[in-house]
Amino acid sequence: MxxxxxxxxxxxxxxxxxxxxxxxxxxxxxxxxxxxxxxxxxxxxxxxxxxxxxxxxxxxxxxxxxxxxxxxxxxxxxxxxxxxxxxxxxxxxxxxxxxxxxAVETSPEAQQDLNKEAVREPGKVVMLDQWRRERS
Structure with a gap:
């Protein structure tokens, strides 16, 4: 067998x-x-x-x-x-x-907001995570 x-x-x-x-x-x-x-x-x-x-x-x-x-x-x-x-x-x-x-894509409106903040406070580093939390 x-x-x-x-x-x-x-x-x-x-x-x-x-x-x-x-x-x-x-x-x-x-x-x-x-x-x-x-x-x-x-x-x-x-x-x-x-x-x-x-x-x-x-x-x-x-x-x-x-x-x-x-x-x-x-x-x-x-x-x-x-x-x-x-x-x-x-x-x-x-x-x-x-x-x-x-690359992280951002909307045109969000990019404009980021650019406005950079113009208001030149030399300031914007932390992306903090910026997103403030905007959501």
Whole structure:
């Protein structure tokens, strides 16, 4: 019925299937983390997906090297340009999310208000976060 070779091949196939299923679960967790992060940053995740980039040694928040998966994704601020981002996963835990630098678009009215304040008080540094809180 079953010899050792058949049993070994069956176990290898089951192991590969389990590893693939586990990897898909990690990818889904990475996608959920990226969706939350993009919502917090006020950017739009494009294609609603993350793509596996590599599996290898990655640095965690403490600077130690650990085995991790790196996924890449794209996002947009204005809908015109695509920007890249990466998420590192250490098993089911998020190791970090990095977004490429992007320009923050402001409305023409907000830009005029900012210019008026700069003319009124020359040399004053305007903190963008404080300015946004005052205007919202």
């Amino acid at each position: 079953f010899d050792l070779t058949t049993l070994f091949l069956l176990m290898c196939a089951l192991g590969a299937g389990a590893w693939f299923w586990h990897a898909q679960g990690i990818r889904e967790r990475a996608l959920a983390a990226v969706v939350r992060h993009c919502r917090q940053e006020g950017v739009e995740l494009l294609d609603d997906t993350v793509a596996f980039a590599r599996f290898g040694l990655e640095r965690d928040l403490r600077g130690r090297r650990r085995l991790g998966r790196r996924y890449r994704f794209e996002f947009t601020v204005t809908g015109e340009r695509r920007h890249h981002g990466e998420v590192v996963m250490f098993g089911p835990r998020v190791g970090g999310i990095r977004l490429d630098a992007y």
